[in-house]
Amino acid sequence: MGRESADAFRAAWVEALDDLEVDVERAEALLRAHAVAEAPEPAPDAPAWAVPPGVQGPLPQDLAARAAAILERQLRASEELVRAMSGNRRQAALAARLDPGDRRERPVFLDRAL
Numbered sequence: 001m002g003r004e005s006a007d008a009f010r011a012a013w014v015e016a017l018d019d020l021e022v023d024v025e026r027a028e029a030l031l032r033a034h035a036v037a038e039a040p041e042p043a044p045d046a047p048a049w050a051v052p053p054g055v056q057g058p059l060p061q062d063l064a065a066r067a068a069a070i071l072e073r074q075l076r077a078s079e080e081l082v083r084a085m086s087g088n089r090r091q092a093a094l095a096a097r098l099d100p101g102d103r104r105e106r107p108v109f110l111d112r113a114l
Contacts, residue, residue, distance in 0.1 A: 012054025013063055019049060020070050027077040031084065 059067055 008054060009057065010060050010063075012052050013060055016052050016055050017063060017066055017070060019052075020074070023049060024070060024073045024077055027081060028073070031077060031080050
C-alpha cells in the first residue's frame with residue numbers, strides 16, 4: 001500500500017470512528033437528560049450507520065484503543081437505555097392500572113365519625 005493510499009485508508013477509519021462516537025454521544029446525552037427529566041433537542045434522523053467505502057480492511061493498530069473505548073461506551077449506553085426503557089414500561093403499566101382511563105363508576109369511601 002502506497003503512502004497516499006495508506007493515509008486515505010487511515011483517514012477513512014478515523015472518520016468511521018468519529019461517526020460512531022457522535023452516535024454514542026447522542027445516546028449518552030439522552031441518558032443524562034432522562035436522569036434530570038430534561039429532554040435534549042431531538043437529533044435529526046440520521047441514517048443507519050454503514051461501513052464507509054474507504055474502510056475495506058483491518059483497523060489500523062494505532063486506532064485500536066480508541067475503537068475499544070467507543071465500543072465500551074456503546075455497550076454501557078445500550079445497557080443503560082434498556083434499563084431506562086424497562087423502567088418507563090413499568091411506570092406506564094402502573095399508571096394504567098391506577099387510572100383505567102374509562103372513567104367508569106368507582107366506589108367512593110368517606111371517612112366519617114360514627
